[in-house]
Amino acid sequence: MTLHPLTPQDAQQRIARGTRLIDVRERDEHLRERIAGARCVPASALPQQLDTEGDDIIFHCRSGARTQAHAAALAASTAGKAYVLEGGLDAWKKAGLAVERTPGAPLEIMRQVQMTAGGLVLLGVMLGYFVSPGFLALSGFVGAGLFFAGASGWCGMARLLALMPWNRMPRAGSSASDRMAV
Structure with a gap:
């Protein structure tokens, strides 16, 4: 099976006729901004078979790249x-179609990781230059962690940041479709 491409306008028409829309981005991304009625089923946690009762499905992500990367699994x-x-969502917005947003939602976890890692590397370099060369180990440690995250797909910093108070927004607040069982 393959995924058949739809323009945002075609997708909007199909959605109006009852075609289901599934957002394959992570929940924190979906919470910030989403197409009304989209059900969040992250590609990273995609089940073997969605409970779609044989309905037609439109999959989307932010730009279309993640959806294409998982096309075979999604179609199956x-x-x-x-x-x-x-x-994806970028084209939907560019076409002038409406999206829902959650005011005050935190930045996506991966952006938080990038900002935190960059800040720690910068701090390690500055402390290494101005205080003691031993602080350069902080930059090396963060770099090794990022390499491990890229190689393994598991990011300890993302897991830690997800536990922070600013990231503890209720999942159910985004849309009723999010509360549906997969």
């Missing part, structure tokens, strides 16, 4: 016809 996860929103 539904008994109905599977579509992809060309250009």
Whole structure:
């Protein structure tokens, strides 16, 4: 099976006729901004078979790249016809179509990781230059952690940041479709 591409306008028409929309981004991304009625099923946690009762499905992510990267698994996860929103959420917004946002939602975890890691590397370099060369080990440690995260797909810093108070927003606050069982 493959994913059949749809323009944002075609997708909007199909959604209005009852085609289901599934957002394959992570929950924190979905919480910040989403297409109304989209159900969040992260590609990282995609089940073998979605409970779609044979319905047609439109999959989307932010730009379309993540959806294309998981196209085979997504197409195989539904008994109905599977579509992809060309250009993802970015194309949807560019077409002038409405999105829902959660005011005050935290930045996506990966952006938080990038900011934290960059800050720690910068701090390690500055302390190594101005205080003691031993502080350069902090930059090396962060770099090794980022390399491990890229190689293994597991990021300890992301897990730690996800536990921070500013990231503890209720999942159910984004949309009723998020509360549906997979």
